[in-house]
Amino acid sequence: MSQGGRLVITQDQLEELAERYNELVSLVNTLSQNLTVVNMTINELNNAKAVLEQLGKGAVSDSYVTIGSGVYIKADAKDNTRVLVDIGEDYVAEMPIQQAIELINNRLNELNATRERLEEQLAQAIRSSNELRDLLTAIYASLARRQGTVGPKAGP
Secondary structure, eight states: OEEETTOOOOOHHHHHHHHHHHHHHHHHHHHHHHHHHHHHHHHHHHHHHHHHHHHHOOOOEEEEEEEEETTEEEEEEESSSSEEEEEETEEEEEEHHHHHHHHHHHHHHHHHHHHHHHHHHHHHHHHHHHHHHHHHHHHHHHHHHHHHHHSOOOOO
């Protein structure tokens, strides 16, 4: 690869570098999307936890509750001691509010750990893609200088 202080790169190697760069850009996009979903879920859980805490204190007598697809109905909380909680796999369980809050806290801990991992992976993917982009830019600039085609040619 090195000849007299110069780096020699084949067309195949250059194409591999470009392909790897595209893979890294795709990874950055995927990680960003995953991070957005995790952050939205954390926000939803924090909102649910806040409402449960208020409900447990008896501070909420009526509220709007979702029935799905962004549709809400007004509901009176006749029993403010127990709630139904999604426990996964399309199952719900009735439990005391404090137990539901504990379950939410456990989910929040897991999601915060996931967010940290995603943020680390995203930062690494961004660093790697930036390094590879800079390398490819330098290679293409060097090729353009060697071929004398630094910019587009003006008319005749």
